Amino acid sequence: xxxxxxxxxxxxxxxxxxxxxxxxxxxxxxxxxxxxxxxxxxxxxxxxxxxxxxxxxxxxxxxxxxxxxxxxxxxxxxxxxxxxxxxxxxxxx
Numbered sequence: 001x002x003x004x005x006x007x008x009x010x011x012x013x014x015x016x017x018x019x020x021x022x023x024x025x026x027x028x029x030x031x032x033x034x035x036x037x038x039x040x041x042x043x044x045x046x047x048x049x050x051x052x053x054x055x056x057x058x059x060x061x062x063x064x065x066x067x068x069x070x071x072x073x074x075x076x077x078x079x080x081x082x083x084x085x086x087x088x089x090x091x092x093x
Contacts, residue, residue, distance in 0.1 A: 004036055004081045004090070005029050006073070028071065031062035032081075040085050052082035 006028035008021055017024065035058035039051060046054075056078055060068040084090035 004032050006032055024067070027063065027067065028059075031059045034062050035059040036081060036085065036090060039082075040090065043085055048079065048082050048086050051085055052079040055082050055085070 006025050008017075008025055008028075010018055010021065013021065032055075035055055038058055039055050043051065052075070056073070056075075059073075060071060063071060081090060
């Protein structure tokens with residue numbers, strides 16, 4: 001699996017968010033990739049559900065509080081990243 005990337009659905013964005021979509025996607029992607037690296041590095045056999053929640057928490061902790069509060073990712077996609085971490089398929093150095 002390649003590095004995870006966040007893509008925002010423009011239909012769910014207000015006009016201001018649509019204007020800032022590119023930079024917002026970049027910031028969310030950066031936070032997700034950093035979180036993926038931290039979670040992968042400390043993974044110790046936890047179940048996928050726990051890894052998925054930790055990935056979300058770590059991603060939000062890397063964002064400005066206002067952005068983190070409004071960040072509602074597709075949890076199926078987040079859990080796909082978690083599965084890849086558990087399988088050792090993502091973020092290999």
